[in-house]
Amino acid sequence: MKLRLMIGTMLIAGPFLSALTTPAGQIPLKNAPLERQTDKNLNMKRYVAAGNRAYVVGVQDGSQVPAVSLNPNGIGWHITGQMGGVWAHPIKLLNQFQFFLNGKLLPAATKFVSGEGYVRLELPRTSGLEISETQFAPDGLPVVLVGVQLSNSSPSVASFTLAIQAESELIPAYPWSGTKPTSESLHLPDQVSFDSPLGALQFFQPAQPTLSRLAWYALVSAALDPQDHQTGFQPLGASFPPNTSKHNGATGALSFQVNLNGKSSTTVWFAIAGSNVRKAEASRALLIGLAFPDQLLSAKIASRQEVLSQAQIRVPDADIQAAFDWGKLNLADMQRTVRDMRVRDTMEGTVYPPPLTPFFPVRSGFGAGYPDYPWFFGTDGAYSTFSLSAIGQWQEAKNHINTIREVSQLVNGPTGKVIHECVTDGSIYFGTNAQNGDVNETAEFATAVATLWRWSGDSSVRDDNYDFIIAGLKYITSHLVTKGLNPDGWPEGAGMVEATGMGATKLDVAVYTIRALNDLVEMADSKGDSAIRNWAAMTAGALTNNFRQDWWIPSLGLFADSLALSQVVPTDPPATLGTQPGYTQLQQLYWIDATPMETSFALTGDAAMSFPQLESSTFTGTTGFFQQGQSLPAIQGNLQASAVNTGVMAIAEANYGRMDESLRYVEFIADELDVEQPGALPELFDSPDYQYFSGGNPFGGAMVMQAWSSYGLHWPLEELYLGIKPDAPAKTLAVVPDLP
CATH class of the missing domain: 2.70.98.40 (Glycoside hydrolase, family 65, N-terminal domain)
Structure with missing residues (x-):
């Protein structure tokens, strides 16, 4: 189907973007009831x-x-x-x-x-x-x-x-x-x-x-x-x-x-x-x-x-329209303010030490999902910041970024490493210097800051996080690189995939690191910081130059989802070892195979080879993009379709002009809007390895409402289909639509 977005009915929050307005009475919202029922x-x-x-x-x-x-x-x-x-x-x-x-x-x-x-x-x-x-x-x-x-x-x-x-x-x-x-x-x-x-x-x-x-x-x-x-x-x-x-x-x-x-x-x-x-x-x-x-x-x-009045669009597909609007309400429902937060490192739940000082009298951010993830996460916050930026919930994104930074600084000191999971009482479950991940979060944090800064024009977002971002990116590109075993400098440690059997360097960590360094180049340029600008550009350039030769597997038409090193490294001790000096490419059909296209680092020809495979039944089911594809008998796979994976594919396709293919993944997300609670976007979708209401405990499964589920709706519809690309610090706006 074709998605005909009416560009004239787009309204984005922010004074410098006020030229995009909605004609009076065209989208009545005040006092109009918006309800969904079952x-x-x-x-x-x-x-x-x-x-x-x-x-x-x-x-x-x-x-x-x-x-x-x-x-x-x-x-x-x-x-x-x-x-x-x-x-x-x-x-x-x-x-x-x-x-x-x-x-x-x-x-x-x-x-x-x-x-x-x-x-x-x-x-x-x-x-x-x-x-x-x-x-x-x-x-x-x-x-x-x-x-x-x-x-x-x-x-x-x-x-x-x-x-x-x-x-x-x-x-x-x-x-x-x-x-x-x-x-x-x-x-x-x-x-x-x-x-x-x-x-x-x-x-x-x-x-x-x-x-x-x-x-x-x-x-x-x-x-x-x-x-x-x-x-x-x-x-x-x-x-x-x-x-x-x-x-x-x-x-x-x-x-x-x-x-x-x-x-x-x-x-x-x-x-x-x-x-x-x-x-x-x-x-x-x-x-x-x-x-x-x-x-x-x-x-x-x-x-x-x-x-709802922020960032209004009108599309002819009622399901996508509803998911876009209710996704905004879901993100508002995720906001969380807590008192007396006392940070302690639980070392993955093995100890309960006295809290660190100082404690935080009040902290705000947003939870990842209900009912089991109502607290603060680094990576969930990063994906969700794309949506929050696009729909005008800027203060909410800023609050979360500030909380993640301050908690990370307290528990990790000057390294700049971003924590993974902070419970609302301040307990850190994972993501300290002592643990081997999640490395992607340090890079994704930098991109979240840059994204919010571009959309909001709030220089304090950049300035408050600038030194922390520099420290973090230097940490993951130096301290998390084992000299002599990792010649091209790919950060080592866990990424988005929480599974054993992968090599020490992960594909998502690699591409998110390059993207973060490029974001830092832009922020350093805006501050006139030539030393940091040059360091970030040089580091990003070196990684980019080596990316294809290290990660692309021509015989498979896919990027390796991890690289195995030849010896055990302290940065990721449980990682699978390679069979040769340098890097051994591993391909285990994880969803992160789409991240080079999500970040636009894949060459056009390589992307053209990858997409048909990622769209096939190996990776994509009838409801969304799987956690891990299946290739029997070698790879059993994990055929759970997830919102964030599906969103990554929606964005990846659109980045390469494949708008109709992208729309398919947007539709997958929209179709799940009412699967449990009316008006709630869930974490997982009905799929071969995850079924709702089919035996067992129906109340102990995935999240009924998940923050990052909106990533694959708000970002592709606004940034990629409508082509709304603000540079608020420069007071410029580009609108280059490319509609399905």
């Missing part, structure tokens, strides 16, 4: 409703999955069965909450709706009442608000008791179930009481000074005065069986009397607030949430409509 398999699908301080992850029919320790059928796997519920990072507040009408548990929802910053669960008619739940988390407050809307269609007054039962689980985002120590081993029993002045259930974990933890609080209340309260594990209704599983949470309940006139409706608002620093913060969030729920919901919707 009524299929709700009991097998997860959802998230998120703010930047709190969020809730649950099941779309409203049923509660037991979230006790080591429950293999619960939500998530980092902390087994515990990644759902209500979170105010860096701590979890509640496993679950449930509502009761006249002592009976409300029935399962029959329809689930995703909206602009909220979700709604629509329930069957119960006791003569029409019932729905609206859930959202206002940005800036560590609170989740739940509005239970009750409609009485009869002419008579309806009098009933409405109750909420809440089960706490005050645990931090780290440790996990498989680390040393484990999450379970450090969890003290929660304490529960009734706070009479607040009319709230109070769940409490005392401070643990030996672990550098302050006291933790979770508060649950409603906008009505409670008629009764209960604490302890005795449930409210006989229809709700007691929780006999062993865990350290606590349970409490609040009951409210409601009188609803005939032919009328009301919404009873509930709030779940928490804090990892002091009760006053949780109390403030609770009180504000319950005093102004409707205003906060309106503000949330308005903020999400503002997100």
